[in-house]
Amino acid sequence: MKKLDLYIIKEHVSPFLGGLLVLTFIFLLSRIYQLLDLLIKRGVHFFQVSEVFGLSMAFIIAMTVPMSVLIASIVAFGRLGEDFEILAMKSAGISFRRTLLGPFIVSLGVFAVMAAFDNFLLPEANHRLKNLLIDIHHKKPVGEIRPRVFVNFQGYLIYVEKKDDRTQRLYGISIEEPAEGGVRFIFAEEGVVESATEEFIVLRLKDGEIHEALGRREETYRRIFFKEHLVHIPVSSELVRKNRKYRSDREMTLGMLIKRAKEVKGEMKSLNRPADKTRKKLLKNRYYSLLVEVHKKFSMPFAAVVFLVLGASLAILSHRGGYETAFGLSFPVFTLYYILLIGGENLSDRGILHPALSMWIPNLLFLLLALFLVRKCEG
Numbered sequence: 001m002k003k004l005d006l007y008i009i010k011e012h013v014s015p016f017l018g019g020l021l022v023l024t025f026i027f028l029l030s031r032i033y034q035l036l037d038l039l040i041k042r043g044v045h046f047f048q049v050s051e052v053f054g055l056s057m058a059f060i061i062a063m064t065v066p067m068s069v070l071i072a073s074i075v076a077f078g079r080l081g082e083d084f085e086i087l088a089m090k091s092a093g094i095s096f097r098r099t100l101l102g103p104f105i106v107s108l109g110v111f112a113v114m115a116a117f118d119n120f121l122l123p124e125a126n127h128r129l130k131n132l133l134i135d136i137h138h139k140k141p142v143g144e145i146r147p148r149v150f151v152n153f154q155g156y157l158i159y160v161e162k163k164d165d166r167t168q169r170l171y172g173i174s175i176e177e178p179a180e181g182g183v184r185f186i187f188a189e190e191g192v193v194e195s196a197t198e199e200f201i202v203l204r205l206k207d208g209e210i211h212e213a214l215g216r217r218e219e220t221y222r223r224i225f226f227k228e229h230l231v232h233i234p235v236s237s238e239l240v241r242k243n244r245k246y247r248s249d250r251e252m253t254l255g256m257l258i259k260r261a262k263e264v265k266g267e268m269k270s271l272n273r274p275a276d277k278t279r280k281k282l283l284k285n286r287y288y289s290l291l292v293e294v295h296k297k298f299s300m301p302f303a304a305v306v307f308l309v310l311g312a313s314l315a316i317l318s319h320r321g322g323y324e325t326a327f328g329l330s331f332p333v334f335t336l337y338y339i340l341l342i343g344g345e346n347l348s349d350r351g352i353l354h355p356a357l358s359m360w361i362p363n364l365l366f367l368l369l370a371l372f373l374v375r376k377c378e379g
Helices: 002-041 046-082 085-091 101-139 254-269 274-318 322-349 361-378
Strands: 151-153 156-164 169-179 182-196 200-214 220-234
Touching (some): 002 046, 002 101, 002 322, 046 101, 046 322, 101 274, 156 220, 169 200
Antiparallel strands (some): 151 156, 169 182, 182 200, 200 220
């Protein structure tokens, strides 16, 4: 029987690698524009762009490995079904459940590896990627000017109502400019990014006014109207790499998340006054958001186990194999799974549903469906 298990497992290897390659490429397409923007528009060195690419792969792999298991299972068992090998095994007294044993054990290994990956490597990659993108944006900040968003460049606080990315023209401009011995505000109807060098961003502003408050107590105030005004905003010419200590939820390891969750829970217990009701609700939402990430580190890798059983059952019942069938059956499953996952995450973040339930509902529902289909395959 060991030879049979190895034979079925080998049938999964090629479609798993093929599915992983295709799915990874599909996910990378959404990152291509950002990478080209960094390389061409912002002039970021190819080495840094490659680093962004490499660090982005961690999140993509965490998503595509379980999905690739489903594709591999459909292709492998679909081929076995098309060639009547499953029928031959049943004739020899080998049940469909028994044929799942070898791949099932391997899927448990995939679950263990991906759980460790999601717990340790993925958070560190997310943290380094975020730090690198922040450093790149500080080096080449002109692309960060976005409508109705305050942006800080070397002490210059900039806000625009509207921006034309093609012409670099800005509308409804407000700038708080550093001023020695006081504060200076610049307002303009419109302007344009005239040039962006390694040292300065030059903004040519039109039809505006400057407000200055000078002196120790800002007792001197003056207002200047202008038809045209140039503002030179200094930028860093070198990419300065900084190691920021702050981590968001997706940048934390399992230990960090559990520690932070305990701190938040302890703070919740210390609030007993009626006036603390709103604060307690906010802390509960924060506590749940941390638990969401804790459970997600195990629920998403466990999808590999669920998808294996589900894929094998779908392949046998469809009586078809091949990559076309695999992708045709897989994408509806992926879509529904991640809709349930994201929906559950939103409910937990709002404090409506406990993360222990919301993050495992997709696996539970698909596992029940898979077991039902296995029974039909046995019939």
